[in-house]
Amino acid sequence: MGLNTKHGTIKYPAFFPDATHAVIKGISTQDILDSGTTGLVVNTYHAIVDKTVDIIEKCGGLHEFMGFNFPVITDSGGFQAMSLIRRSPGNGKIIRDGIKFKIDGSRKSITLTPENCIQTQAKLGADIMVCLDDCTDPGESQKEQELSVARTVAWAKRCKEEFQKIKKEKPLLFAIIQGGNSKELRKKCAEELIKIGFDGYAYGGWPVDGDGKFLDEIVEYSASLMPDGMPKYAMGIGKPEDIKKCVKMGYNMFDCVLPTRDARHKRLYVLNGSAEKGYEFVYMRAQKHETDSNPVSDSCNCEACKNHSRAYLYHLFKQGDSNAGRLATIHNLTFYSKLMEELHPLTLLR
Numbered sequence: 001m002g003l004n005t006k007h008g009t010i011k012y013p014a015f016f017p018d019a020t021h022a023v024i025k026g027i028s029t030q031d032i033l034d035s036g037t038t039g040l041v042v043n044t045y046h047a048i049v050d051k052t053v054d055i056i057e058k059c060g061g062l063h064e065f066m067g068f069n070f071p072v073i074t075d076s077g078g079f080q081a082m083s084l085i086r087r088s089p090g091n092g093k094i095i096r097d098g099i100k101f102k103i104d105g106s107r108k109s110i111t112l113t114p115e116n117c118i119q120t121q122a123k124l125g126a127d128i129m130v131c132l133d134d135c136t137d138p139g140e141s142q143k144e145q146e147l148s149v150a151r152t153v154a155w156a157k158r159c160k161e162e163f164q165k166i167k168k169e170k171p172l173l174f175a176i177i178q179g180g181n182s183k184e185l186r187k188k189c190a191e192e193l194i195k196i197g198f199d200g201y202a203y204g205g206w207p208v209d210g211d212g213k214f215l216d217e218i219v220e221y222s223a224s225l226m227p228d229g230m231p232k233y234a235m236g237i238g239k240p241e242d243i244k245k246c247v248k249m250g251y252n253m254f255d256c257v258l259p260t261r262d263a264r265h266k267r268l269y270v271l272n273g274s275a276e277k278g279y280e281f282v283y284m285r286a287q288k289h290e291t292d293s294n295p296v297s298d299s300c301n302c303e304a305c306k307n308h309s310r311a312y313l314y315h316l317f318k319q320g321d322s323n324a325g326r327l328a329t330i331h332n333l334t335f336y337s338k339l340m341e342e343l344h345p346l347t348l349l350r
């Protein structure tokens with residue numbers, strides 16, 4: 001069971017690491033492939049801000065540019081633009097047409113509209129595009145959540161209209177379900193989006209409350225609103241234990257910065273840890289690893305575990321050598337690839 005795209009079939013469940021600026025920090029495309037990673041998420045917002053959209057298009061699109069022939073999702077960039085505004089209202093605002101923002105310190109504003117969002121993703125050569133949405137925090141007022149759903153649906157409709165103008169082979173288009181922590185609003189949003197018709201649906205907004213507690217009930221309810229047999233994308237999720245929970249709820253696609261960011265912060269995932277989590281962290285900052293001749297994980301065959309000891313990785317981090325982050329990132333991505341393999345039978349039950 002999987003999803004057919006222009007660059008192959010996505011096997012469920014799939015974890016897509018974030019190659020935010022068309023690169024996973026510190027590792028090569030070959031390293032990405034060697035880790036068993038079979039898809040990436042590239043960020044539209046960063047491509048616009050980096051002014052790389054036209055360059056990537058001239059170079060034949062993301063796949064050609066990166067030398068990566070597997071599925072690529074481009075997110076809409078809405079989440080990043082909204083985060084920028086939330087950080088400081090002076091950075092921009094939501095207007096009827098879309099999200100108007102300016103980068104810190106810049107005078108010139110950029111407006112992300114449903115139309116230019118789709119056009120940009122088309123230029124990047126995505127396999128899966130994502131509609132522009134208005135992402136809220138679960139803690140925001142009911143009024144704000146209602147507005148967010150209304151905007152998200154209106155923008156999704158405009159995204160679909162723009163998408164239909166694409167002349168070359170069409171990618172897939174996913175829509176995002178908003179509604180904060182309100183079941184009623186989530187239902188309304190899902191029903192409206194399903195009426196417009198998309199190739200897949202995603203859970204949008206923060207999946208955790210202000211205390212960092214995972215919002216099981218609303219996340220599960222949102223999955224039940226998405227049509228069965230279609231992609232159910234849990235955006236920004238996450239931790240291995242949350243992914244496992246979400247697969248049981250019916251989600252089959254995931255992306256998150258965690259494994260790559262953790263790797264750069266010396267936090268490595270190792271299988272067979274606590275029974276509850278199924279894994280444990282090995283911290284490469286812990287001095288006990290200074291002379292530890294064991295690999296990071298006995299059961300991992302990544303470049304780091306196959307060739308090096310914890311002591312050597314500890315040494316590379318201590319030296320500030322770029323190989324430290326590289327090897328740690330390869331290891332964590334290999335861990336996630338294996339985790340997806342292990343969770344695959346759960347997707348067949350649905």
Ligand SMILES: [Zn+2]
Binds near residue numbers: 300305331332334
């Ligand atoms: Zn490894």
